[in-house]
Amino acid sequence: MDTSRRNLLCGLGGLALGGAVAGLTAPAMAAVDPNAPAGRFSQVNGEFGWKPHKLDPAEVAMVAYDGYWYKGYACGYGVFYSIIGLMGEKYGAPYNQFPYAMLEANKGGISDWGTICGALYGAAAAYALFWGRKERTPMVNELYRWYEVTKLPIYNPGDKATGVKGALPQNSSGSVLCHISVSKWCYAHKIEATSKERSERCGRITADVATKAVEILNAKIDKGKDWKGTFAVQAAVAGCGECHQTKGNDANWAKGVMDCTPCHNGSKALADKFNNHP
Amino acid sequence: MDTSRRNLLCGLGGLALGGAVAGLTAPAMAAVDPNAPAGRFSQVNGEFGWKPHKLDPAEVAMVAYDGYWYKGYACGYGVFYSIIGLMGEKYGAPYNQFPYAMLEANKGGISDWGTICGALYGAAAAYALFWGRKERTPMVNELYRWYEVTKLPIYNPGDKATGVKGALPQNSSGSVLCHISVSKWCYAHKIEATSKERSERCGRITADVATKAVEILNAKIDKGKDWKGTFAVQAAVAGCGECHQTKGNDANWAKGVMDCTPCHNGSKALADKFNNHP
Numbered sequence: 001m002d003t004s005r006r007n008l009l010c011g012l013g014g015l016a017l018g019g020a021v022a023g024l025t026a027p028a029m030a031a032v033d034p035n036a037p038a039g040r041f042s043q044v045n046g047e048f049g050w051k052p053h054k055l056d057p058a059e060v061a062m063v064a065y066d067g068y069w070y071k072g073y074a075c076g077y078g079v080f081y082s083i084i085g086l087m088g089e090k091y092g093a094p095y096n097q098f099p100y101a102m103l104e105a106n107k108g109g110i111s112d113w114g115t116i117c118g119a120l121y122g123a124a125a126a127y128a129l130f131w132g133r134k135e136r137t138p139m140v141n142e143l144y145r146w147y148e149v150t151k152l153p154i155y156n157p158g159d160k161a162t163g164v165k166g167a168l169p170q171n172s173s174g175s176v177l178c179h180i181s182v183s184k185w186c187y188a189h190k191i192e193a194t195s196k197e198r199s200e201r202c203g204r205i206t207a208d209v210a211t212k213a214v215e216i217l218n219a220k221i222d223k224g225k226d227w228k229g230t231f232a233v234q235a236a237v238a239g240c241g242e243c244h245q246t247k248g249n250d251a252n253w254a255k256g257v258m259d260c261t262p263c264h265n266g267s268k269a270l271a272d273k274f275n276n277h278p
Numbered sequence: 279m280d281t282s283r284r285n286l287l288c289g290l291g292g293l294a295l296g297g298a299v300a301g302l303t304a305p306a307m308a309a310v311d312p313n314a315p316a317g318r319f320s321q322v323n324g325e326f327g328w329k330p331h332k333l334d335p336a337e338v339a340m341v342a343y344d345g346y347w348y349k350g351y352a353c354g355y356g357v358f359y360s361i362i363g364l365m366g367e368k369y370g371a372p373y374n375q376f377p378y379a380m381l382e383a384n385k386g387g388i389s390d391w392g393t394i395c396g397a398l399y400g401a402a403a404a405y406a407l408f409w410g411r412k413e414r415t416p417m418v419n420e421l422y423r424w425y426e427v428t429k430l431p432i433y434n435p436g437d438k439a440t441g442v443k444g445a446l447p448q449n450s451s452g453s454v455l456c457h458i459s460v461s462k463w464c465y466a467h468k469i470e471a472t473s474k475e476r477s478e479r480c481g482r483i484t485a486d487v488a489t490k491a492v493e494i495l496n497a498k499i500d501k502g503k504d505w506k507g508t509f510a511v512q513a514a515v516a517g518c519g520e521c522h523q524t525k526g527n528d529a530n531w532a533k534g535v536m537d538c539t540p541c542h543n544g545s546k547a548l549a550d551k552f553n554n555h556p
Contacts (some may be wrong), residue, residue, distance in 0.1 A: 009510050036374050040341070040367065041348045041359065047379035063318070065395040070319045072411075081319065089318065097375070101325035105399075105406040111418040114534015116393035116452060128383040133350075167436075176393060177455075179534035186531035193533050194525050236552050247472050251462035255471050256392015256457035263541055264551040272544035274514050 019091025050094060051085050052130040057211045061155055062084060064210030068203040069162040076106025078206040079122030083214060084129065117178045119206045120144060123213035135225070137217050142229030144176050146212055148259055153204030163200030175262045194210045236260035282497025327370060330408040331365050332496045335489045338364060339433055342488030346481040356484040361492060364405065381468040395456045397484045400420060401491035417494050420507030422454050424490055426537055428448070431482030441478030451462030452538045464482025514538040
């Protein structure tokens with residue numbers, strides 16, 4: 001009796017046993033459930049209402065790497081679990097009630113589309129459980145600017161490597177986009193995008209991003225509103241933005257703060273490859 | 279007594295009242311909590327374990343549009359809430375226990391970086407609560423390919439418009455990236471990226487993406503494994519992929535299935551704008 005009552009009252013954790021019942025009668029239950037949100041757009045625990053906890057970057061790196069390989073759930077899952085999942089292991093709810101596999105959608109830059117590096121999204125999503133836009137954006141900027149300019153991967157699991165053991169070549173991607181990050185690395189080092197080396201590279205970058213993300217998170221917890229990032233806005237973003245992101249300018253049409261140079265550089269890679277392949 | 283006990287046992291829903299207690303004693307509690315996951319990488323309700331429910335696309339469109347404007351939480355929040363939040367309003371837990379504001383991270387293509395259109399991410403994330411990779415990827419492909427080629431925005435809230443009332447110009451973005459989608463629309467129609475018109479455009483596209491996403495979701499629920507998308511892979515992705523995404527090819531270095539043509543077309547916009555601005 002107590003068990004079924006708990007299922008009626010509990011949220012994410014209750015469906016495992018109470019799913020069949022909830023499926024039939026949930027609308028009426030929701031109306032009397034003391035744990036239901038108050039109305040449209042309201043949410044339990046409040047928006048950005050979770051309490052952040054400091055984590056050990058070395059432990060986070062290992063869990064992120066292992067998370068990358070767990071059932072192939074990959075980069076976004078690895079980073080997100082290494083932060084929120086580890087908090088769940090150490091502090092219980094609400095962290096351990098999250099449906100982590102949702103972050104598998106990030107694999108390959110969102111279902112293989114090659115958009116944002118899923119590892120980077122996983123970190124932004126984790127931050128967004130704790131901090132609203134104003135405080136979070138500088139944290140995201142710091143992580144993403146670091147990613148653009150840092151030679152990756154750095155992490156080396158040694159003999160515990162799941163894919164390929166030993167050192168891997170590094171480069172700086174210049175971009176937060178999965179397509180550019182992966183393709184430039186593969187092109188530079190003559191490694192196939194579908195190879196085990198490339199998978200291992202992304203597993204290690206998952207650990208690198210998680211490490212940096214948690215260093216930022218720990219510093220933010222320590223310094224609060226006084227925390228500031230160390231990476232300046234990219235020269236191209238600042239320069240191009242003087243016209244293309246300034247109110248009242250006829251050319252104020254550009255959205256985004258990705259470094260402009262990987263795409264707006266007139267390189268051979270950006271020539272008309274579809275109609276006039278060299 | 280019963281209230282505090284419920285807080286100990288419940289997950290996401292329990293922190294509102296029990297947060298202070300959980301912060302102090304959660305590690306021990308987690309060990310005996312019957313709603314805690316079984317171990318590392320396990321999760322309550324199972325991976326991709328939520329039950330999907332059909333929704334009314336017209337209701338979803340309205341909620342997505344309103345969600346876009348709710349506290350400026352924008353596109354990803356709007357689409358995600360219009361699916362998972364509406365299921366929460368109708369069916370209770372686990373849907374209504376989700377920390378929806380997490381999706382605010384998607385605003386401006388992830389904290390203004392201009393990567394993936396946040397509305398598109400919101401839909402992929404919602405799908406990932408219900409379906410694993412193999413079944414979900416064709417759904418994401420259908421939605422994203424539709425977005426690349428469809429003239430948007432379509433939705434018109436009429437007199438209920440929050441930003442700018444009346445018709446807005448349409449175009450097809452050719453890209454799932456926020457930067458390209460927004461910038462091409464602004465450039466084509468001589469509308470500033472920081473204008474109310476542009477915000478309204480993205481609010482309506484939030485409704486459009488949610489509508490299409492739920493049409494796909496409803497059809498998937500009806501047809502199950504027999505569901506198939508209608509949009510073919512883009513000509514450039516198929517053509518370029520013959521070398522750049524084929525195992526064993528020396529040029530197999532490309533990750534992603536975004537349409538290649540917006541960037542690899544040799545257009546003036548891709549010339550060396552930083553060093554040699556025309």
